[in-house]
Amino acid sequence: MTVQDQRRPPRGLSYQELLDADSREVPETMRWNVPADLGLADVPIARYLSREAHELEKQHLWSRVWQVVCRAEQLAQVGDTFVYDIADRSFLVVRHAPGPEGLRAFPNACLHRGRALRDAPGRVEELQCSFHGFCWSLQGQLKRIPSEWDFPQVRPEEFELPRLRIGTWGGFVFLNPDPAAASLGSFLGVLPDLFERWPLAERYVRAHVTKVVNANWKLVQEAFLESYHVVTTHPQLLPGFGDANSQYDVFGNVTRTISPRGVASPLIGWRPSEQEQLDSALDVRLDDPPALRVPPGATARQVLAEAARTALRPTLGPGAELLCDAELVDSYFVNVFPNAHPWGAYNQIFYRFRPNGDDHRSALMEVMLLAPFAGERPPSASEIRLGGDDHWRDAVEVLGSLARVFDQDEFNLEAVQRGLLSTGRTGVTLSGYQEGRIRHFHHLYEQWVPGT
Amino acid sequence: MRRLVHPLTGATYEWADDGLGPVQVTDRQGVTGRFDRDGRRIAGELVSVDPEMCRWIASGGPTAGGAAGRSRRFETPETTS
Numbered sequence: 207m208t209v210q211d212q213r214r215p216p217r218g219l220s221y222q223e224l225l226d227a228d229s230r231e232v233p234e235t236m237r238w239n240v241p242a243d244l245g246l247a248d249v250p251i252a253r254y255l256s257r258e259a260h261e262l263e264k265q266h267l268w269s270r271v272w273q274v275v276c277r278a279e280q281l282a283q284v285g286d287t288f289v290y291d292i293a294d295r296s297f298l299v300v301r302h303a304p305g306p307e308g309l310r311a312f313p314n315a316c317l318h319r320g321r322a323l324r325d326a327p328g329r330v331e332e333l334q335c336s337f338h339g340f341c342w343s344l345q346g347q348l349k350r351i352p353s354e355w356d357f358p359q360v361r362p363e364e365f366e367l368p369r370l371r372i373g374t375w376g377g378f379v380f381l382n383p384d385p386a387a388a389s390l391g392s393f394l395g396v397l398p399d400l401f402e403r404w405p406l407a408e409r410y411v412r413a414h415v416t417k418v419v420n421a422n423w424k425l426v427q428e429a430f431l432e433s434y435h436v437v438t439t440h441p442q443l444l445p446g447f448g449d450a451n452s453q454y455d456v457f458g459n460v461t462r463t464i465s466p467r468g469v470a471s472p473l474i475g476w477r478p479s480e481q482e483q484l485d486s487a488l489d490v491r492l493d494d495p496p497a498l499r500v501p502p503g504a505t506a507r508q509v510l511a512e513a514a515r516t517a518l519r520p521t522l523g524p525g526a527e528l529l530c531d532a533e534l535v536d537s538y539f540v541n542v543f544p545n546a547h548p549w550g551a552y553n554q555i556f557y558r559f560r561p562n563g564d565d566h567r568s569a570l571m572e573v574m575l576l577a578p579f580a581g582e583r584p585p586s587a588s589e590i591r592l593g594g595d596d597h598w599r600d601a602v603e604v605l606g607s608l609a610r611v612f613d614q615d616e617f618n619l620e621a622v623q624r625g626l627l628s629t630g631r632t633g634v635t636l637s638g639y640q641e642g643r644i645r646h647f648h649h650l651y652e653q654w655v656p657g658t
Numbered sequence: 659m660r661r662l663v664h665p666l667t668g669a670t671y672e673w674a675d676d677g678l679g680p681v682q683v684t685d686r687q688g689v690t691g692r693f694d695r696d697g698r699r700i701a702g703e704l705v706s707v708d709p710e711m712c713r714w715i716a717s718g719g720p721t722a723g724g725a726a727g728r729s730r731r732f733e734t735p736e737t738t739s
């Protein structure tokens with residue numbers, strides 16, 4: 207059996223067949239259907255556990271790859287700075303002028319004796335080191351040195367802060383420490399096409415939560431690259447979530463899953479009513495008042511789509527009418543290698559996964575909700591930081607029921623790390639189709655990080 | 659009681675906040691037990707349950723709506739309060 211054959215779930219419709227029943231015309235990009243076909247080899251476990259792999263990632267991945275720094279609105283005003291830390295390195299991004307060319311990125315280190323130039327984001331007029339007072343302009347030119355007579359070897363024109371590659375897409379600022387890297391545009395490939403109908407630059411940060419998870423960053427990330435885990439990790443979703451009907455695609459450095467909602471999982475073996483499918487999607491229990499009702503002859507998908515369309519009307523205006531049901535209802539999750547996850551359509555979710563500082567055994571999982579707005583841009587939500595012993599549900603006020611879903615995901619992640627340390631095996635086994643995005647990640651990873 | 663039927667096993671999971679473990683589970687044969695939020699057994703005859711379902715029930719709390727029930731896509735009458 208090939209990966210191509212595996213795309214049709216054993217029971218139920220393929221995702222493309224589901225799109226045929228949509229009430230609106232479906233965007234062309236949702237018709238793209240490109241599974242990863244990368245064989246069935248195991249992924250080496252040492253890649254997740256060894257310090258050596260982490261050191262190789264620092265050397266070959268984080269120092270060379272395009273990566274998300276922050277949202278552009280965090281660097282909106284001249285003088286705004288942002289400190290971006292990845293593994294053991296720190297970078298400083300500065301807005302020195304308005305417009306797309308007005309951003310600069312530097313290693314976050316003073317050229318005198320090396321102190322980090324800034325410890326945290328904030329607005330400044332110049333970049334003065336707090337140790338001895340060496341000072342640079344926002345463009346990175348040396349402005350002054352206390353007791354300049356004592357540094358006869360320092361020529362101001364040779365003492366500019368070294369500039370790093372920077373770019374923007376979708377309201378995100380990207381950075382690449384490698385001066386020889388290919389352009390951001392070529393790296394992102396089809397990503398702008400996928401998001402053409404849902405411009406992420408026109409969103410604001412409605413919620414922002416970062417949590418320490420006690421597992422390698424790749425293990426944490428991989429729990430968010432497939433819908434295969436829904437059957438046991440999120441059983442409550444099954445009456446209204448077509449886990450096995452999901453479509454998985456890969457496009458260069460970008461991959462995606464689209465999982466239909468408002469349809470029942472083919473795995474449950476019984477047929478929920480449309481109302482039961484809707485209730486499941488809204489976490490309505492047997493004794494709860496119904497949140498929404500499915501009118502006679504209608505489907506759960508239609509009701510969910512209409513509720514989402516209604517919520518978007520105040521911000522999107524007539525544009526909301528053009529959105530198809532699938533865009534309004536389904537889980538559409540995208541990954542940009544190596545670690546950024548903007549969700550498609552109006553799902554609003556953005557994730558990023560990183561090592562927790564220089565510790566390869568724990569990760570930072572960052573979640574933003576990016577909501578559309580009308581009129582003036584609302585202020586960004588401030589970041590909530592949760593530790594390794596905290597729970598996602600501690601952030602339920604800002605993340606809603608999503609925090610409870612992450613709580614279920616988190617239940618497995620430390621245990622995966624423990625299990626991999628205990629297993630006698632040398633590799634992890636992946637499925638051919640549904641876990642194809644994880645396999646694709648490792649396919650790219652092997653090209654970037656030789657020797658792991 | 660906020661009851662939810664496990665879509666695969668048919669067991670009923672419900673919130674029972676009386677200090678005995680927040681999640682009460684009743685299997686198809688009517689055997690019941692009390693469990694903590696991670697599915698660890700506290701009391702009762704029933705021994706094995708789905709821990710992820712217990713987490714879901716416990717995090718949903720005793721009443722419908724509110725922040726725990728809020729969808730990221732839209733508001734329903736119960737979640738706007």
Ligand code: FES
Nearest residue numbers: 435438618622625
């Ligand atoms: S079933 Fe997937 S890790 Fe065990």
Ligand SMILES: [Fe+2]
Nearest residue numbers: 429439440615
């Ligand atoms: Fe999950």
